[in-house]
Amino acid sequence: MADDRLVALAERLQGLCIGRSLTVATAESCTGGLVAETITNVAGSSGYFVGGVVAYADRVKTAQLGVPVAVLTAHGAVSAQVARAMAVGARERLAADVAIAVTGIAGPGGGSEEKPVGLAYVAIADEAGVDVRRHQWQGDRQAVKRASAAAALEMVIEHVARDTHRAGGA
């Protein structure tokens, strides 16, 4: 039951990463595994995708990704700071060249005035550092998951393509 738009993004990512010998890891909260699921729907994805962590509970963010408890406490699980820490942690712990992290509020519960349902942060960590973007999606739980996963795949494609350009590659 793959989403065609998502699978097309995963195919593009796979082509870029295998061509550049880059490995990728994921760290997902609100998408709940959808980014990894999409990536692994493409045959040959084991050629660049090493794996990921679905960190739903905060203690999994800490134990499996090394997100500091102090950062979770100070900023909350849905924050730019936690997205960054998830991406950096996934890149290190899963020993990948590039890591994708997503944290957000898929709903219908869990929202607040400050952090409404549909808020999501996507972070990409690579050798150059870590970049994070904030999104505010509309729609139901599945729509928020899909929009977040698409944004994550688009952002990592942009990074990998840009870094290739910088390196003078084709």
Add this chain to the structure above:
Amino acid sequence: MADDRLVALAERLQGLCIGRSLTVATAESCTGGLVAETITNVAGSSGYFVGGVVAYADRVKTAQLGVPVAVLTAHGAVSAQVARAMAVGARERLAADVAIAVTGIAGPGGGSEEKPVGLAYVAIADEAGVDVRRHQWQGDRQAVKRASAAAALEMVIEHVARDTHRAGGA
């Protein structure tokens, strides 16, 4: 784009686990996150699902789930022994009451005469121990992923329901 059959299984699992105050973790290889993705498509899943590991590369099975290199070398990543070790490792490392593990060959590549495409092992670890089942699916990559995810959800439902019965619960 959720698969209705899978989501119905996740809803049933959620009802059982929340009613019994049981937490669940996942460890996925060939399903690539589909089990976690399905579980988190149900609103309220954060009430029992702590998270999971998508362990595509063998080094992720070792680093994140504690699967011994010797077991991977002796039996191969797609084996009953590795499925068991993934389930036990996920239960311990993610500190969940029950862990679900899946390892298999989704195809189209990676098969052999001894271990053909569609071979999958599903393991469930809980306080009583660990149980593993072998499956041989027909169909393409997506069909193998879906069948494996459904078998994993059915098996964990069976375990949780049985343990509740044993404990004399409602």
